Amino acid sequence: MGSTGKIIRKKDLSIWQKSYIPEIVKGLRQTIAEMFKPKFTIQYPEERFKPQPSFRGRPVLVQENEVERCVACGLCSRVCPALAIEVQASETPLEKERYPIKFEINMVRCIFCGFCEEVCPEEAIVMSNEYELVFSSQEEAVFGKDKLLKTTEELKDRLEFLRQNR
Amino acid sequence: MGSLLLISVIKFVAYVSIVLVTVIMLVYAERRVSAFIQNRLGPNRVGPWGLFQALVDVVKLLLKEDIVPKNAYKPVHDLAPIISIAVALSTFAVIPFGNTIELFGTQVKLMIADVNVGILYLLSITSLGVYGVTLAGWSSNNKYSLLGGLRSSAQLISYELSMGLSIIGVLMVCGTLRLDQIVLHQTTYLWGWLPAWNIFLQPVAFFTFFIAAFAETNRLPFDLPEAEPELVGGYHTEYTGLKFGLFFLAEYANMFTAGAVITTLFLGGWHLPYAEYLGLSPTMLSILQVLTFCVKLVLVELFFIVVRWTIPRFRYDQLMNIGWKVMLPLTLANVLVTGAVMLLIQ
Numbered sequence: 001m002g003s004t005g006k007i008i009r010k011k012d013l014s015i016w017q018k019s020y021i022p023e024i025v026k027g028l029r030q031t032i033a034e035m036f037k038p039k040f041t042i043q044y045p046e047e048r049f050k051p052q053p054s055f056r057g058r059p060v061l062v063q064e065n066e067v068e069r070c071v072a073c074g075l076c077s078r079v080c081p082a083l084a085i086e087v088q089a090s091e092t093p094l095e096k097e098r099y100p101i102k103f104e105i106n107m108v109r110c111i112f113c114g115f116c117e118e119v120c121p122e123e124a125i126v127m128s129n130e131y132e133l134v135f136s137s138q139e140e141a142v143f144g145k146d147k148l149l150k151t152t153e154e155l156k157d158r159l160e161f162l163r164q165n166r
Numbered sequence: 167m168g169s170l171l172l173i174s175v176i177k178f179v180a181y182v183s184i185v186l187v188t189v190i191m192l193v194y195a196e197r198r199v200s201a202f203i204q205n206r207l208g209p210n211r212v213g214p215w216g217l218f219q220a221l222v223d224v225v226k227l228l229l230k231e232d233i234v235p236k237n238a239y240k241p242v243h244d245l246a247p248i249i250s251i252a253v254a255l256s257t258f259a260v261i262p263f264g265n266t267i268e269l270f271g272t273q274v275k276l277m278i279a280d281v282n283v284g285i286l287y288l289l290s291i292t293s294l295g296v297y298g299v300t301l302a303g304w305s306s307n308n309k310y311s312l313l314g315g316l317r318s319s320a321q322l323i324s325y326e327l328s329m330g331l332s333i334i335g336v337l338m339v340c341g342t343l344r345l346d347q348i349v350l351h352q353t354t355y356l357w358g359w360l361p362a363w364n365i366f367l368q369p370v371a372f373f374t375f376f377i378a379a380f381a382e383t384n385r386l387p388f389d390l391p392e393a394e395p396e397l398v399g400g401y402h403t404e405y406t407g408l409k410f411g412l413f414f415l416a417e418y419a420n421m422f423t424a425g426a427v428i429t430t431l432f433l434g435g436w437h438l439p440y441a442e443y444l445g446l447s448p449t450m451l452s453i454l455q456v457l458t459f460c461v462k463l464v465l466v467e468l469f470f471i472v473v474r475w476t477i478p479r480f481r482y483d484q485l486m487n488i489g490w491k492v493m494l495p496l497t498l499a500n501v502l503v504t505g506a507v508m509l510l511i512q
Contacts, residue, residue: 024476027477028472028476030476031203031472031476034203034205035199035203035472036202037205039205039206040205041207043207
């Protein structure tokens with residue numbers, strides 16, 4: 001192709017090529033071959049997708065030795081672009097001195113960006129591999145600490161992934 | 167006389183139910199094969215392997231609300247799908263799907279109407295199908311529908327010509343307009359081994375007829391009347407519920423008929439090569455022949471479906487170019503050559 005914009009062909013098409021027939025035969029062979037290839041469909045309710053550790057599912061709080069790691073610094077709440085997180089701090093006799101008396105994530109607002117996980121200095125909030133979120137009302141979509149807490153064993157894959165990739 | 171009428175009624179009822187069910191199954195087959203070509207699974211939930219999906223869809227269409235646009239011309243808007251479906255169903259009446267059989271002491275021809283101008287009937291009825299589409303496009307009072315209807319009529323008129331002319335070659339070879347006679351003519355053998363199917367005697371006619379059949383049934387690569395990116399839905403944009411269902415059914419019934427006509431005219435109809443040497447009883451033989459017809463029909467339909475996902479849609483000028491500058495001269499040349507060869511042989 002020259003800069004003049006003139007189309008230069010190696011050679012003009014022969015009548016046989018212009019009749020489309022060789023290309024159509026080629027195409028038919030392709031489509032028929034595709035028919036017998038294995039399918040990748042996961043038939044959802046019976047089979048379920050098992051996400052990789054890099055998957056960003058719903059955010060959860062990490063629970064270690066029966067208490068949450070969270071120190072209620074409020075950074076996640078600050079960074080959340082969708083304003084989905086609400087934290088209320090309180091004092092505790094434990095070593096970390098502060099803990100969230102109330103930690104709520106509104107799952108209707110959450111956009112699964114993972115900023116909360118990135119900003120957290122304690123690695124206390126991480127993205128899990130759960131993606132099935134069903135609610136029947138707005139109120140039900142606000143997850144409190146009872147639904148958010150997950151033990152370190154349950155989140156082992158994700159924590160391992162974060163250790164290696166951050 | 168009474169028994170003749172009874173036989174006709176039985177044949178008619180059986181035929182309508184069989185054709186309707188087959189057409190519905192054709193919709194299922196299309197969806198399933200399309201899915202497989204695209205590495206998907208397709209409908210597989212309703213019934214075994216999703217076989218009842220199409221039936222359930224028909225029920226859904228029946229239950230939907232029928233909306234007529236405010237500016238549409240209602241009488242014609244209502245009439246158009248009826249024309250479409252009636253034409254699509256009546257074409258099948260002259261197709262022989264088996265040899266003459268003897269049932270309870272009477273000779274029964276396995277076709278609905280034994281018309282002595284079978285092919286002419288077929289051609290004239292299929293050209294009536296344009297009215298359904300064009301009237302639907304016009305009466306909807308919608309620019310997309312109108313364009314779809316106009317395109318359809320232009321396309322059908324240009325391709326009907328080459329369709330009719332390619333059949334002339336077959337008629338010259340067989341020397342009859344009766345479809346059952348044409349099939350009988352194809353049951354002989356050339357040089358003692360090759361079945362004298364018209365696909366071997368008239369390859370050019372087969373080729374042109376096949377392409378014209380794609381255009382007649384409005385299927386890809388010739389589905390310009392309903393080209394979605396340009397025309398929304400084409401002539402049936404303004405149709406809902408049962409009336410849309412009728413168009414949908416007519417489309418697949420047309421495809422079914424086109425396959426049956428191709429089988430009858432070119433692929434030897436119900437003829438299974440060398441089956442008469444197997445020494446089967448007449449009943450077994452006729453069952454085998456009907457099955458042969460079905461298998462051939464299914465293969466042609468499968469080819470229709472595979473082609474849909476292989477060839478992209480033609481541009482409108484390309485479509486007209488192929489119709490008038492390629493197909494028409496080809497068919498005319500075919501008629502000329504056939505005549506010359508027949509004269510030489512005599």
